[in-house]
Amino acid sequence: MKLVLMGTNDFVVPMFDAIKNAGHEIMAVFTRAPKPVGRKQILTPSPVHIWANENGLPVYTSIKDYNFKPDMIVVVSYGVILRDNVLSSAPCINIHPSALPGYRGPSPIRSAIYNGDTKSAVCLMDVTAELDAGDIHICQEFDIDINDTNDVIEATVSKIGAELLVKYLNNPSDFPAKPQVGDATFTRKFDGNDEIIDWHKEPIQIHNQIRALGAGRTKINGVDVKILETRIDDNGLEIVRVQPAGKKPMDWKSFVNGLRGAPIVYGE
Numbered sequence: 001m002k003l004v005l006m007g008t009n010d011f012v013v014p015m016f017d018a019i020k021n022a023g024h025e026i027m028a029v030f031t032r033a034p035k036p037v038g039r040k041q042i043l044t045p046s047p048v049h050i051w052a053n054e055n056g057l058p059v060y061t062s063i064k065d066y067n068f069k070p071d072m073i074v075v076v077s078y079g080v081i082l083r084d085n086v087l088s089s090a091p092c093i094n095i096h097p098s099a100l101p102g103y104r105g106p107s108p109i110r111s112a113i114y115n116g117d118t119k120s121a122v123c124l125m126d127v128t129a130e131l132d133a134g135d136i137h138i139c140q141e142f143d144i145d146i147n148d149t150n151d152v153i154e155a156t157v158s159k160i161g162a163e164l165l166v167k168y169l170n171n172p173s174d175f176p177a178k179p180q181v182g183d184a185t186f187t188r189k190f191d192g193n194d195e196i197i198d199w200h201k202e203p204i205q206i207h208n209q210i211r212a213l214g215a216g217r218t219k220i221n222g223v224d225v226k227i228l229e230t231r232i233d234d235n236g237l238e239i240v241r242v243q244p245a246g247k248k249p250m251d252w253k254s255f256v257n258g259l260r261g262a263p264i265v266y267g268e
Contacts, residue, residue: 001024001025001071001072001169002024002025002027002070002071002072003019003024003025003026003027003070003071003072003073003074003169004026004027004028004029004030004066004068004070004072004073004074004090005019005026005028005029005030005048005073005074006029006030006031006073006074006075006076006078006080006082007029007031007048007074007075007076007077007078008031008032008046008047008048008077008078008079009046009047009048009077010047011077011154011155011157011158012047012048012076012077012158013047013048013051013158014158014159014162015076015095015158015161015162015165016029016048016051016074016076017051017162018162018163018165018166019074019162019165019166019169020055022166022169022170024169026057027058027068027070028057028058028059028060028068029048029049029051029052029057029058029059029060030059030060030061030063030065030066030078030080031045031046031048031049031052031059031060031061031078032046032049032061032078032079032080033061033062034046034049034061049061063080063082063083063086066085066086066089068089068090069089069090070089070090071090071091072090072091072092072093072169072172073086073089073090073091073092073093073127074092074093074094074165074169075092075093075094075127076094076095076161077095082127084129087127087128087129091126091172092126092127093124093125093126093127093137093165093168094124094125094126094127094132094134095122095123095124095157095161095164095165096108096122096123096125096132097109097120097121097122097123097153097154097157097161098112098120098121098123099119099120099121099123099139099141100121100123100125100132100136100139100180101132101133101180101181101182101183101184101185102182102184102185103120103185103186103187104131104132104133104184104185104186104187105131105132105186105187105188106187106188106189107187107188107189107190108120108187109150109153109154109157110150110187110190110212110213111187111212112144112153113144113148113149113150113153113208113211113212114190114208114209114212114213115208116204116205116208117144118143118144118146119141119142119143119144120141120142120144120153121139121140121141121142122139122140122142122157122160122161122164123136123138123139124136124137124138124139124161124164124165124168124175125137125177126177133180133184134177134180135177135178135179135180136177136178136179136180137168137172137175137176137177137178138164138167138168138175140160140164142156142157142160146207146232147211147231147232148211149211149212149214149229150211150212150213150214151214190212190213192217194209194213195209195213195215195216195217195226196216196217196218197209197210197216197217197218197227197266197267199218199266199267203232203236203237204232204237206230206237207230207231207232207237210227210228210229210230211229211230214228215227215228215243216230218266218267219266219267220242220255220264220265220266221259221262221264221265222265223244223245224244224245225242225243225244225245225255226242226243227239227241227242228240228241228242228243228249229241238252239252240252242255
């Protein structure tokens with residue numbers, strides 16, 4: 001099958017690799033343009049861009065360059081709105097990491113973790129002009145453990161998504177499309193303000209916040225601190241790893257030792 005692939009983030013790469021290894025012809029890869037990264041703002045290509053280059057595949061960083069007639073288009077975490085010229089050129093499918101129609105939009109994985117969900121799903125669906133509203137071909141559920149982070153769930157989604165894509169592309173007629181059923185819910189993009197910890201919240205809420213966003217920001221004994229990792233056990237919230245302002249990440253015990261016996265005060 002002749003395919004055009006569209007994606008950007010690192011968790012997309014194993015899915016595209018699985019498609020390539022299944023023997024399909026990849027006509028082109030579309031990804032986001034390189035972005036400045038780090039303190040020196042070095043222009044850096046996306047993980048999908050790097051993967052395409054490593055595999056000798058033609059790669060494009062502007063959707064305006066689209067002028068193809070593939071058998072199918074595969075879109076995973078691309079981050080670009082597709083117009084009629086793309087959608088009318090071939091059937092277009094997408095991997096979406098939620099049990100649709102729940103958690104449509106830009107942050108389904110983070111939202112599920114943030115809200116403390118214990119289950120989610122990976123859906124292979126048609127791409128339509130309306131956001132994440134296409135018919136579903138395959139949907140596979142998976143569990144979310146109480147200590148799973150966004151990175152862990154992305155790896156799970158990547159593995160399941162690769163399996164579903166290979167299965168579907170080998171014989172699309174085996175998986176007829178079915179309309180989404182139920183009321184839609186929508187996610188939003190999280191920002192830096194969402195990382196600020198409110199210590200009046202329940203321990204499980206703080207834990208979900210940190211594992212969903214990758215960090216929580218607070219003051220401890222007057223020092224700005226990022227809490228990078230927590231766990232929930234029988235005693236409540238356990239802080240595992242932190243990063244004080246201007247210092248490297250460290251384990252919680254090392255940070256506490258640096259306080260030299262002073263009582264720990266959170267949020268001040």
